[in-house]
Amino acid sequence: MVAVLDQARAWDAAAAVPDPEVPCVTVADLGILREVIVDGEVAVARVSPTYSGCPAVMAIEMAVEAALRDAGFEARVERVMSPAWTTDWITDEGREKLRAYGIAPPVGAAGKRALFGEVEVPCPRCARVTTEKISEFGSTACKAQYRCTSCGEPFDYFKCI
């Protein structure tokens, strides 16, 4: 019973860590926190990077480790590359938080990598799909920049990969 409680407590501590670049969502919302394994005093969190060169990876790993330590565990973080993270793992709650924050969540399922195809991205402010892409790359590797031609809102779109 104690072990089960510790397991839940370790997960909750790690899961609450916000993403340093998109602080409206947690590592659990994004689906990059894969699992937390507790063995006695030791908690091992397994985390997947979003992009190969994501500069936030080390910051995330340090924050997760610190959160587990604050919860009273000897903490370790393992980086998991395989299977590769996909935007499909962002939870429904995470998508809603992104939208409320002004970032359009990824549209559709990953895997259909149409080379020159375009997707309809609803505006996170007015929900109309009258949007246009401004830039394939945005403020971070995981986002593109869009603009709504109805309400005029410029916004980040979380790319579907």
Place this chain on the structure above:
Amino acid sequence: MAMQAAVLELADDHLILGHRLSEWCGHAPMLEEDLALPNMALDLIGTARALYDYAARLEGKGRSEDDLAFLRVEREYRNLLLCERPNGDFAQTMLRQLYFAAFMEPYWQAATGSSDEVIRGVAGKAVKEMAYHIRHAGEWVIRLGDGTDESAAKMRAAVEELHRFTGEMFEESDASAALEGMLPRRADLRAAWDRVIGMVFSEALLEVPEVRFPQTGGRQGLHGEQLGHLLAEMQYLQRAYPGATW
């Protein structure tokens, strides 16, 4: 140690091209590209880090990913000559990116079925990033090739300059030739590469040129003089202040 050598070759390709792209940071012709080029550089350098880390572990001599990147000399680098070509103008940079990404996308796709777990992990991430690079660079090649007289002339000059370096991508090195099942066979990717390049070129109103004198040598450590200049800049800090950290 064939696997270690082959992983190091791949890592060198990604680091050198990533460094080249990073040279554009602050110099791109518009803000959009000033974001795009370093973002693409980050993808490549991120992949390089994972590969150097693996190569260092396979070697087992206590060298780190940083040692492999910063403390090897020009002749020890085994990158493709295409990756070290100078940025030139914007047309050359975008064409070089398209050539490389159109090869690496099917390469990583095939590598997701590798018998090596680390390679599978790296491939799963990189294949998606390469698809983005193809799209971004491909759109520019089309826009410039089918653009003004000046942009079209620059795009044709870029093809003339760079196409002779593409054949090297499809050749196995002594190391990679021995790794059936662990890394994809390069010659098998020719059709996929031809298809993407053909599609982009036909929209860009460009001709695939006949190459009379293909340029190779990177896998033997025989580079153009430009690589030395690149390394001098990239490695300066670790050479001047060995072991510096921050």
